Amino acid sequence: MNETLTKILSTSPTDPDVNLPRIGRSMARMRLMTGRRLIGRLAIQSAAPGLELSHLDVLDAVRRAEPAGEVTVGTIAEMLRIDPSRASRVVAEMVGRNVLRREASQADARRIVVVITDAGQALLAEIHAQKLAIISEIVSDWPGEDIERFATLFERFIGGYEAIFLSRDKDTPG
Numbered sequence: 706m707n708e709t710l711t712k713i714l715s716t717s718p719t720d721p722d723v724n725l726p727r728i729g730r731s732m733a734r735m736r737l738m739t740g741r742r743l744i745g746r747l748a749i750q751s752a753a754p755g756l757e758l759s760h761l762d763v764l765d766a767v768r769r770a771e772p773a774g775e776v777t778v779g780t781i782a783e784m785l786r787i788d789p790s791r792a793s794r795v796v797a798e799m800v801g802r803n804v805l806r807r808e809a810s811q812a813d814a815r816r817i818v819v820v821i822t823d824a825g826q827a828l829l830a831e832i833h834a835q836k837l838a839i840i841s842e843i844v845s846d847w848p849g850e851d852i853e854r855f856a857t858l859f860e861r862f863i864g865g866y867e868a869i870f871l872s873r874d875k876d877t878p879g
Contacts, residue, residue: 744832745761745832748761748828749761752835753828756804760795761832762785763799764805764829765832766785767805767821769784770784771820775810775811775818777816777817777818778792778793778796778817778819779792781796799825802824803822803825805819805821806822
């Protein structure tokens, strides 16, 4: 028996030498699909023709930052790692489309903050619905136990991934 076949036959289903590369390959495939921004494109087609993916990025940044306090263009630029002038242009476009609005800060009236409008909330809801519809279609033939186990393990994996990234990323404060 040749060496490769012997190794394949002697590996167990829990062998990290087999499974870790499988995870890596699956991550690469997912990165390619995510890079194509399939969910965002579908949401734009159905809910907001004329918007661009960068608009959705800004909207999502505002949504994620709002719980921590007031959101400024600087906050958005930092979160998306883009130039503040680019963030300002995209915010201005979204204000013009009534997805975001600018208002005076409650803490410092000299500062302008960015807030999601009702139309922006509706767009976020549509994006969320698109995402859930796609996930639902993917797992439609999975047993409920598999969905529950995958959700638990995927959350754990992503949490570990984020923790390692944050501990090693030189551009992340703290």
